[in-house]
Amino acid sequence: MDMLSVKNLCISFGGLHAVDSFNITIKKGELYGLIGPNGAGKTTVFNLLTGVYKPDMGQIILDGQNITGKSTIEINKAGMARTFQNIRLFDNLSVLDNVKVGLHNDNRYSTASGILRLPSYFRTEKSMNEEAYKILEVFGLEDEAKHHATNLPYGKQRKLEIARALATNPKMLLLDEPAAGMNPSETDELMETITRLRKLYDITILLIEHDMKLVAGICEKIFVLNFGMELANGVPQDVLNDPEVIKAYLGE
Amino acid sequence: MKTKILNVNKSMGSNLITIGMIVVAYTVCQTLIATGSMTNLLKNLLVAMCYYSIMAISLNLTVGILGQLSLGHAGFVCIGAFVGAFFSKVTISTIENTFIRFSLAILIGALSAGLFGVIIGVVVLRLKGDYLAIVTLAFGEIVKNVINVLYIGIDSKGVHFSMSDTASLNLEEGGTVIVKGAQGISGTPRNSTFTIGVILLILTYLIIVNFINSRSGRAVMAIRDNKIAAESVGINITKYKILAFSLSAALAGVAGVLYSHNIATVQSTKFGYNMSIMILVYVVLGGMGNLRGSIIAAVLLTFLPEYLRFMRDYRMLIYSIVLIAMMLFNWAPACINWRKNHSLKSYINAVVRMFKKNKKEA
Ligand SMILES: Nc1ncnc2c1ncn2[C@@H]1O[C@H](COP(=O)(O)OP(=O)(O)OP(=O)(O)O)[C@@H](O)[C@H]1O
Ligand SMILES: [Mg+2]
Numbered sequence: 001m002d003m004l005s006v007k008n009l010c011i012s013f014g015g016l017h018a019v020d021s022f023n024i025t026i027k028k029g030e031l032y033g034l035i036g037p038n039g040a041g042k043t044t045v046f047n048l049l050t051g052v053y054k055p056d057m058g059q060i061i062l063d064g065q066n067i068t069g070k071s072t073i074e075i076n077k078a079g080m081a082r083t084f085q086n087i088r089l090f091d092n093l094s095v096l097d098n099v100k101v102g103l104h105n106d107n108r109y110s111t112a113s114g115i116l117r118l119p120s121y122f123r124t125e126k127s128m129n130e131e132a133y134k135i136l137e138v139f140g141l142e143d144e145a146k147h148h149a150t151n152l153p154y155g156k157q158r159k160l161e162i163a164r165a166l167a168t169n170p171k172m173l174l175l176d177e178p179a180a181g182m183n184p185s186e187t188d189e190l191m192e193t194i195t196r197l198r199k200l201y202d203i204t205i206l207l208i209e210h211d212m213k214l215v216a217g218i219c220e221k222i223f224v225l226n227f228g229m230e231l232a233n234g235v236p237q238d239v240l241n242d243p244e245v246i247k248a249y250l251g252e
Numbered sequence: 253m254k255t256k257i258l259n260v261n262k263s264m265g266s267n268l269i270t271i272g273m274i275v276v277a278y279t280v281c282q283t284l285i286a287t288g289s290m291t292n293l294l295k296n297l298l299v300a301m302c303y304y305s306i307m308a309i310s311l312n313l314t315v316g317i318l319g320q321l322s323l324g325h326a327g328f329v330c331i332g333a334f335v336g337a338f339f340s341k342v343t344i345s346t347i348e349n350t351f352i353r354f355s356l357a358i359l360i361g362a363l364s365a366g367l368f369g370v371i372i373g374v375v376v377l378r379l380k381g382d383y384l385a386i387v388t389l390a391f392g393e394i395v396k397n398v399i400n401v402l403y404i405g406i407d408s409k410g411v412h413f414s415m416s417d418t419a420s421l422n423l424e425e426g427g428t429v430i431v432k433g434a435q436g437i438s439g440t441p442r443n444s445t446f447t448i449g450v451i452l453l454i455l456t457y458l459i460i461v462n463f464i465n466s467r468s469g470r471a472v473m474a475i476r477d478n479k480i481a482a483e484s485v486g487i488n489i490t491k492y493k494i495l496a497f498s499l500s501a502a503l504a505g506v507a508g509v510l511y512s513h514n515i516a517t518v519q520s521t522k523f524g525y526n527m528s529i530m531i532l533v534y535v536v537l538g539g540m541g542n543l544r545g546s547i548i549a550a551v552l553l554t555f556l557p558e559y560l561r562f563m564r565d566y567r568m569l570i571y572s573i574v575l576i577a578m579m580l581f582n583w584a585p586a587c588i589n590w591r592k593n594h595s596l597k598s599y600i601n602a603v604v605r606m607f608k609k610n611k612k613e614a
Contacts, residue, residue: 046290050484052480058414072483072484073483073486073487073488076484076485076486077486081482081484081485082303084480084481084484088478088480088481088484089477089478089479089481090473090477090478090482091477092472092473092477092541093470093473093474093479097470098474100467100470101470101471101474101482101485101487102485104467104470104471104486104487105485105486107401107467108467109466109467111463111467111468111495114462114463114465114466114467114468114469115459115462115463115466116253116462117462121466124467125467164481164485165484165485167485168485168486195601226309
C-alpha cells in the first residue's frame, strides 16, 4: 500500500524552477531519505507537501486522499506532520505545552468549559498530560517538561519539534534536517530514536538530511534532488554509488 | 511521574497569590473606611482602580497573550459604558432588583463590546500583516465621535435615534431623552461599589487566567510564538485570534459598565486615544502577559496623579519620573534578578521548605 504518492509536482519562484516534475511513491511504514546539495529544493518539497506553498502543477495523494491544494491545517488533519529546518518551537511555552498544542485537535473541550473549569476540562487535560508525557519519554525529555522550550539545548529542541509533530497523531512524518547542528553522539542517539519511533508508532517517514552516514544508515530508500529535479531514486547502495550523485555531491 | 501529572495547572500558586493580594488590599481599604481613616480623595478612587485594572488585564490578553497591538481598547470600554448605562436607565423602573438589573447591564455591556470585537477581528485578524493597531486606533476614535453626536430618546412608540439634536428625535409628550450627544448619559444609577468592583476584577482575572491555561489559551499563545508552526500542527489561526481578541473586548466592556455606573455623567470624549494609551502603559509597565503586573501598575498609576495634586506644577514631572522608575524596575536585568530572589513566592517556598525540614528532623 502507498502512503504517499506524488505525481509531477512543480513550483517556480519567478523564473526559478525550484521543484520540477517531482515524483515519488512511499510505501506505508517506509523510511525514505531526501538528499541533495544546498538549494536543491528539498525544503520546498516539504512546503509543497504541507500546503505552505500551492503547487503550480501536480498531484499529492496521502493514504488515498487527494490533498493537493489543501491548507496546511487540513493537511495536518489528513495525517501529515512536519518539523522545520530552522527550529520553530513555541518558545515561551513549556516543553509539555509545546506537545499539548500538538494534541490540540484530538483532545477537545469547549472554551467555555475551560474558563468555567467544568469536569470535561479536568478530564481532557489529565489525559492530554498523560499522553504528552508518554511522547516526551520516547525522546527522553520528560525531566524538562516544565522548562521553557527556548531554554532547551539545541539537540533537545530538535527532538521536541519531532515530539510535537508526533502529538498530532500523523500517518506520515516529514523531518527537515533533524540532525543539523548536532554532534556525532547526538546524531547517533537521534538515529536510534527515529528507529524506535517506527517500532512504537505505525509511521511513515520522509527525511531530509545532509549527513550521508545518517541517511545510508537508516533509510530504506533514497531520493536525490538536484536543481529541483530527480537525480537518482532507489535503494541506498545503488544511489550512493551512482556516478551522477557522486558528481553532484563532490563536484567534478 | 504521577505527581507531575497531578499538577494540571502550573500557575495555580501564582494565581492564588494575585487573588490573595487583591483580597488583602480590599480588606485593608474596608478597615480604613470603617475606622474613618481613609481620605475622601482615596475613597473616590477605589472603584476607578478596579475598572482601570480590568481594562489593563483585558488589554493584556490582546497584547501579551495574543501578541497583537491594540490602540483602541478605550473604544470597547466606551461601548460597554454606554450600552450598560442605557440599559440601566431604560429598565430602572421595570427591573426593580438592583442586583439583577446591574448584572444584566454588565452582561449586555460585555456582549455588545464583544460583538464589536468579533466584527473587527473578522475584518482585520484574517489579514496576514499586523493591521490591528491601525484599525483599532481608527475604531476607538470613530466610536468616540459617533457617540458624541448620538441622540437617543424613548417614548411610547419606541426608541428614536438622531445624529443632530434633541428636537429632531420627535419625541411625544412624556418621552425621555437618554443619550444627549456630547452631554452623554446622565443620571445612571450609581450601582458601582468598591465591593462590586473588586468582585468583577477577581472574576475577570479568573476568566483570563483560566482561558490562558486552557486548550484555547495554549493555542493562542502558540500562534503568538510561532504562527507557521501552529498552523503545521493544525491550529486554526484565525479562529483563535478572533476568540482571544473578542474576549478581550468583552471584558473591556465590563470595565465600561463599571465606569458608567460610578459617575453622574458619562461622556464619550473621555474614551479617546489618551485612555487607550494609558491602558497600554499599564500593560507595558506591568509586563506583557503579566496580569498581576497590569493590576499593580493600574492601581499605582490611578492613585499617584491624584496624590501628587498638592505638588501642583511638579505633578506631571514626578509622575513621569515614577513611570521611568517603574519601567526600569520591571525591565532592567538586575531588577528582574532582585525580584526573583525576593518574590513573595520565593519567601513562601522558603518557609514551606523550612517547615518540611523541621518536620523531618522531628
Ligand atoms: N519563497 C521563496 N521565494 C523565492 N525563492 C524561494 C522560496 N523558497 C525557496 N526558494 C528558492 O528555491 C530554491 C530551493 O530552496 P530550498 O530551501 O528548497 O533548498 P534546500 O534543498 O532545502 O536547501 P538547503 O539544503 O540549503 O536547506 C532556492 O534557490 C531558494 O532560494
Ligand atoms: Mg532546506
